[in-house]
Amino acid sequence: MLDNLDHFKCLKRGTAGAINIDPLQRGGILTPEAREAILEWADGYSVCDYCTGSLEEIQTPPIKEFVREALPQFLEVDEVRISHGAREGIFAAMHALCQGGETVIADGNAHYTTLLAAELAGLKVELVPASEGPGYRVDPGGYQEAISRARGRGERVAMAVLTYPDGNYGNLVDPKAVSEICTDAGLPLAVNGAYSVGRMPVSAKSLGADVIVGSGHKSMASSGPIGIIGxxxxxxxxxFRRSKLVPKKELEMLGCTLRGAGILTMMASFPAVVERTRRWDEEVEKARWFAGEMERLGMDLQGDQPHGHDLMFFKSEILYEISKTAKKGRYFLYRELKKRNIFGIKPGLTRQFKLSSYQLSREELETVLSAFEEIVSNHPKA
Amino acid sequence: MLDNLDHFKCLKRGTAGAINIDPLQRGGILTPEAREAILEWADGYSVCDYCTGSLEEIQTPPIKEFVREALPQFLEVDEVRISHGAREGIFAAMHALCQGGETVIADGNAHYTTLLAAELAGLKVELVPASEGPGYRVDPGGYQEAISRARGRGERVAMAVLTYPDGNYGNLVDPKAVSEICTDAGLPLAVNGAYSVGRMPVSAKSLGADVIVGSGHKSMASSGPIGIIGxxxxxxxxxFRRSKLVPKKELEMLGCTLRGAGILTMMASFPAVVERTRRWDEEVEKARWFAGEMERLGMDLQGDQPHGHDLMFFKSEILYEISKTAKKGRYFLYRELKKRNIFGIKPGLTRQFKLSSYQLSREELETVLSAFEEIVSNHPKA
Ligand SMILES: Cc1ncc(COP(=O)(O)O)c(C=O)c1O
Ligand SMILES: Cc1ncc(COP(=O)(O)O)c(C=O)c1O
Incomplete structure (x- = not known):
């Protein structure tokens, strides 16, 4: 096949121009400034032209100022580094702060990558169960119980993770309450802010987070893979300890992480990202309005009520009923939305699905709502 | 400072338009196809629109075919995954194949990231010393001695790494000879092809490599960070074992790695990259010619003679002598080259420096040579 490779060139993103309601995609859309940056810095190790040995010390472009001053202020945290993403940040924290065989506590709604990070670091995981639906709430007090359970079995508990908000329901657990429990138990608390840092105002200090990670491609209008860890x-x-063998280099980051354009997209988007976090209330209000309209159509919002995030998980028996007799069966919803240039609900889902209203205008959301309305009213229920 | 962030926008790469002879930069320059790809796929998690749970299974865009068919054929290796770079690949191999406390053998010219990877994985490193200059050669037989030394101390030796070529002198050690020693000793051999994969023809099978890593931003005309591991x-x-806690996901990669535009740049450049590896002889010939001209000017090429790679390390007492009395002292060389729009030798270096001729035309290299010639003849020696 190496003689015919042309089909790897000129690939177009099929979803260009669509209203993309996939929660994964909403917060990562580049600003115009970041689009400029990515072309300017596209080549290989572009940011390393003036490197003197450490990514975070580069002054041209001003990565140093961004990482050492801007990001710490933004997150109200002492130190920040750039990672390849939220998961790599969580892994770095676990790997650095825990010993193999120890236990980490995590919320029952934690993202799968938290489990992977723990497993890769050789750690056990004790989950704080979430309540039954439709709330799927994690009670901060559950952290105390989980710690006691693990310790009761003779395990050494080394840290706790809170997903804020979680990536399924967009639920926000009171981090301060969790943090107090962790502090009392002598545990560092890592807050996974993949869905918050860059969307909502997040202060590690106010949350009581000892570690915080964010995801650039998910919530900071950056080209992936990129994240931050504070x-x-x-x-x-x-x-961020240094290597013994190569004392100038930080070990956990293998010397450097983001040796490419992604960091410049994060920097170029940063002014807009700071600004948009200040208008988070509007996003929440919009999400609530959207969810209310969906409920009018017969869908049920799961998770926090009133809802506090743009990530929404709906159950919809009504669409499931339709799928039983619809042409294309359970793929009908995907196809019907696609016809209307709406994208982001996984093919085959009808009975439950996630979507996000983030940074979509009311007009775009009206389009989405009308689509659902039409789909519901045009199809006979089984 | 969060109220004045405009200086993070509109940053220009200062070296645009210069002849960049920094070895780090030559092989990562994007093809026109990759520049198109990066804009098309710039947003966040762009490649995940049609993901069904695993990056390497994505069919739209055809990442699956690229990773499961094209790359394995290209490298003549059974399985390939996308990593964040060469170092992350080396770490993954060490972390997966070795137990904490064991020893890895590496060549004395190994890149610092090999040492970091070993240290991060909790491993000891036994180096195969390189000879004195100007050759700085690593003798394959040294692997046998290093294994014996480590085992003689009662250490468990778990794998070997060969840097092919190394990142200082561009020296190429006979991998087959190293591989035979490793096979006899029951050790897997990982070849670090950061400076070879994407530049020269590399077949893991012919090299006798059990693991091979490459660097997309260094040698595969890709936007960093990105690499491959086979x-x-x-x-x-x-x-690439799967997680016990999340059985659909590969553990060592934390589920997915390159969830962004970089993978599309690697794919878009791939046809040109395959093609350029077929013309590697021309690059070697050009490098030899260039080195010969530099030697005529009084610089001394270090490492393999005849030289087998575009990465060249020169000693130049003559420039060092000049620096003693030159205006700006040891920064004179950087400044003189900069005046002539030539970039890539680190500021302050005169007595020894690295450069690369890769993918530069003879005309551009003539410009570089004339610059050195002028600089040498215009300055009095101390
Ligand atoms: C809650 C949550 N955490 C972590 C992640 C992983 O983010 P990243 O890709 O930056 O590792 C996700 C992404 O889907 C997420 O939803
Ligand atoms: C020989 C060698 N190995 C590894 C690396 C690291 O490559 P990457 O940035 O892909 O981890 C380099 C880069 O400078 C190198 O020269």
């Missing part, structure tokens, strides 16, 4: 001074010394 | 079927089962 930590208190005390934990930063451990997570 | 392995024999047997080792792939271990390196």
């Amino acid at each position: 930590a208190t001074e005390e934990l930063a010394t451990r997570i | 392995a024999t079927e047997e080792l792939a089962t271990r390196i």
